[in-house]
Amino acid sequence: MSAIISRLLGFLGVGEHKQPSLKERIDHAIVKLELLEDRVAELRYRFEKRSRELFEKVVVLLRRGEKSRAAIYAGEVSQVRNILKMVVTVENLIIMTKERLKTVRDVRELGQTLMVFGAALEEVKDQITSIYPNLNLAFEEITRTVKNMIVETSMDIVGEVDPAIISHDALKVLDEAMRMAEERIKSEFPEPPVEPIIHLETRKQPKKTPVPVAVPAAPSSTRSVMPQVAIARREQQNLEELVLNYIREHNGYLDLKDFTTRYGVARDEVLRALYKLAEKGLIKLS
Numbered sequence: 001m002s003a004i005i006s007r008l009l010g011f012l013g014v015g016e017h018k019q020p021s022l023k024e025r026i027d028h029a030i031v032k033l034e035l036l037e038d039r040v041a042e043l044r045y046r047f048e049k050r051s052r053e054l055f056e057k058v059v060v061l062l063r064r065g066e067k068s069r070a071a072i073y074a075g076e077v078s079q080v081r082n083i084l085k086m087v088v089t090v091e092n093l094i095i096m097t098k099e100r101l102k103t104v105r106d107v108r109e110l111g112q113t114l115m116v117f118g119a120a121l122e123e124v125k126d127q128i129t130s131i132y133p134n135l136n137l138a139f140e141e142i143t144r145t146v147k148n149m150i151v152e153t154s155m156d157i158v159g160e161v162d163p164a165i166i167s168h169d170a171l172k173v174l175d176e177a178m179r180m181a182e183e184r185i186k187s188e189f190p191e192p193p194v195e196p197i198i199h200l201e202t203r204k205q206p207k208k209t210p211v212p213v214a215v216p217a218a219p220s221s222t223r224s225v226m227p228q229v230a231i232a233r234r235e236q237q238n239l240e241e242l243v244l245n246y247i248r249e250h251n252g253y254l255d256l257k258d259f260t261t262r263y264g265v266a267r268d269e270v271l272r273a274l275y276k277l278a279e280k281g282l283i284k285l286s
Contacts, residue, residue: 025110025153026101032149033101036142037094043138044091047084051189054080058192067194071255074192081189083135085181086128090142092177093120111154112161112169118146119170120177130278195257239265239273244282 020028054077061070097117104110125139242263247254254274260267277283 022104022107022110025107026104029110029114029149029153030098030101032145033094033098036145037091037098039138039142040087040091040094043135044084044087047080047087048189051077051080051084055189055192058194062194070192070194074194077192081185083128083132084189085178085185086124088181088184089174089177090121090124092180093117093124093173096173096177107154108160111150112166114146114150114154115161115166116169116173118143118150119166120174121146123170123174195255239269240277240280240282243270243273244277247283 054073058070058073058077061067061073094117097113100113101110104113121139121143125143129136129139243254243259246259254270256267256270259265259270274283
């Protein structure tokens, strides 16, 4: 009789708690990822729509012969495209993680996969919220969901995982997700037919006070290794000062074409300098 009662209690979920199987944990994680994917897809649609609307404004202004205004809107197009690239990167990370989960063989592998995804997502979150702070809350919720997923499915192996391996794998996965996102943006959203002009709203505040700026997409090769690091760093700092002085001298405007022609600097280097200035708090991306 006691055996029958024991089985009945087990069936009702009373008594000893049964650990979910590997398949149940994976299925649970995939369901959560699919819910995240839907939320990110909504964000993507929003910025795709905004990008197309701004692009149309550029075209209309060019037809009217208002090239200066068109160039300013072209800067906004570039900024929205950069945000869109980050959102698509997150979408790619989710899809890649779902596919990887289908091949895991044990709980340790499951935990590592989710932690790699979480680490890569944190990196994207930092980048996208520096460009568009209004997305901070949305991405905080997404990263919180991922942390809960790790606790729910893999908490028993968290202490066994090497953080260095997680970090290395996260950067590798992130690079691939960003590469695919960049290719997609280039194929679906053409560059504006006018060189963008970057506009800063200058304020009567101390020199290091951040000011809003609309910036085109940052160049993808942000992790290239330079042989003479110290020299490269000094050159980068000199370029940043040059860019900042140009903006101040031109009443808050940076004409990329004029700047690159005048100083013989590549467009990507100028954009990289702008992002460095934003990181230092000298300008603020609007």
